[in-house]
Amino acid sequence: MKKAVLPLLLLCLCSANLSAQKAKAAKKAKKQTTKEVTKAASDYDKWSIDFGGGFVKASNPMSPGYNTDATNLFNANLGARYMFNTKFGLKVEAYYDVLNNGDNSQEFESQVYGASLQGVVNLGRVLEFESWTKRIGLFGHAGVGISQLANDQIKDNDQLGNFLIGLGGQIRLSNSVALTADFTMINSFSQQRTWDGGDYLDTELRRKQGFDSTLYHATIGLSIYLGKHEEHADWYVYNADDKIDNLDSRIGDLETMMNDSDKDGVPDYLDTEPNTIAGVAVDSKGRNIDKNGNGVPDELESYIDTKEKEVKQTMSAEIGDLINGGYVNAYFDFGKDQPNAQSVGGINFLIKYLKENPSASADVVGYADEVGDTEYNKLLSARRAENVKKILIDAGIDGSRLTIKGNGEDSSVNKESAFARQTVRRVTFIIK
Template sequence: MKKVILILVYLCLSTIGYAQKEFNQWSIETSAGFNKAMSPLAPPYLTPTLNIGTIDVGARYMINEKFGLRGLLELGNFSSIKNLNPSFQTNYLHFGVMGVANLGQILNFQSFTNRIGLLGSLGIGVIGMKYVTTPLPFTKPEYSQTIKSGFTGMYKITEKLALTGRIDINFNGRQTYTFDGSRYNASEPTNFPEPPYVHATGIWWTGTLGLNFYLGSKEQHADWYIKPDPYLTKDELASQISSIKDMLKDSDGDGIPDYLDKEPNTPIDARVGTDGVTLDSDGDGLADHLDKCPFLPGPAATSGCPVEEIINKEDYLKKAIQDKYVNVYFSFDSSKPLAFSISSIQYVSNFLKRNPGIKLEVKGYADELGPENYNLKLSEKRAQAVHDLLIKSGIDAARLTFKGYGEDTSVDKNSENARQMARRTSFEIK
């Protein structure tokens, strides 16, 4: 037992050198409350269900946000139900070392609350019990190994203080006497010169209320720490935009800021590249917005289509839209299209203007971060934003519908680049 405890303490101390710097890792814990000795008890002894008789103090070290170690020292006493059976008193002192799992972090409680947490613990220890009122002829305290497991609910009051409620179940190994101290915890004869050496167990539980005091200079403890989102929040984005406001002016409205735009006076319906230059996808000298066959080279006399066979532009563009080559992308938790995606909206608007008989649905999607219901509403907002921009560009609202389809589960949610591809709207021709 001593070797096991020393190994656990060594592991705890050895991890300090590798501690993360983003959050505090140490806390001091203290609580008091109820206990109950379940078995063994010799007839006619009984213990009350809620016996006020335990107090503890401990220290906890979190290796990371999800796992840590706890040392706990608790003392108390077991006693009988008053006026119902003979009285007894057994005092105990218990020391335990436990592994701790932050179930609140593991189960993602932060998705719906930032004040309620839950810890699970499992470990070993040593308990010393002194039978104050025993009729048996011995005076020395008894020591047993223990296995302790339980759950701790937490409510964060401040970043340095949390209210706790803990329930633990304890198993004593090789307990020689019943909790009341009146009999041996075994079937062997009781007239030995020394108490019999037995392997019988004892079971008791505790329920306490207490406080966690978080130590350290960081803003948060590991219990409540959430890794920063790699994407800017709305407020952070607004702050940065205000600081570079002049740089982000877009004089020709092509979605490319003036400081990056190599062609700052492109026509309103022109498709442009990331440098703001009008695109000529087939390299035939005719800009895409003037080219009826933008991906097949042809002379200006045939509006950019091959002389041998003039491709039906409507069919080609319909296929490009239906096959989701034309998409509008968004930032994290935003329903405002990214600047470089505006050209896709202009592209679709231009297509609809040239084909007045076609109707179209705008389909919104979101990545898998966050609650599912929230993402469904966000996807609908994105679809509506693109729908509204198409109407502003001159498309009749009767030709357009929009719908949010929620999370796009076809991409790898653990990949930042894949999640960016999921935050989009696509189009379906009706």
């Protein structure tokens, strides 16, 4: 009964500590996951400068005997566009048109100056063009604007209000530039003059003025993307599956970091002594609590001293069982046959036991992990046991009380886990 109480108590304390650590890490991982998804969903540039030029065609109203050709030059436009996301945005645009007479028209020249505010829809993303191309885009846009018509025949420029609707295509030249082609219809109202500069003198023309007034723009140009990200919203495609896979991998790494090889309640990535005696209390950095600096954890030393005063023989038997149960070990770095610095406490524990129990003897049993040649590992485990025996002899233990065994590879842990392999590169002791 006595032998079971302490290990059970220590196990409960370690489990509670580890559960708290894992809960805290899980909360942090969830918060980080949400942050990463939010960041990934807007990891693109939103501003662009759009400009172009081409043809302008004036439809009604025109005075009798006046018209323009379909290939009338010219139009120039300049705008700034902001995308709220990959599908919707706004743009502000200014344009300048020159209207000239056609081949079968009386001569005239008019100028139109205009500005507009339009909503933009990235039809390429809406229609999922990315499923078959990453270089061709399609945009729809519509909005309102103002303009004025100027002509030598007009004393005061004619002020117009406009409705605009258009459709444009894109060819992606690079992450910073796209070639554009656009067709826009501008419908005007409150127009007092014909496009050639004439007045609405005819009653029938006056009756038709308003929404019957139309300009058509056919242009080509460029979109220049602004920002520090790799892609603009015009072309960015958020791949949720890739992001989730990446986050799953990171969570998996976090779970690995939370492993506790020596079962002391401190995750390996925070544990400065990853090979402390299992079940013995440690500080927040995983170090044995040893205030008197004698190499034996205070908790274990106090337990030994108290029981030794009460029933020395019983306590010796329990300590022997603790050693035989694998709680006291010397550990080794990969490929090394000398114990590492964290093994001092375990070796010193055995020295103290053997000195206080001069009739006891011990098997010194060496092990290696599964990495490498089996025969080599067999010899390595024997050298480890021999070197630990030498330390015990140098500490005053009669060599005749110690028996060397090289047990070779310990295959009880996952050989792919670097953390798990640390626990089997060891020398353990069997008290007889």
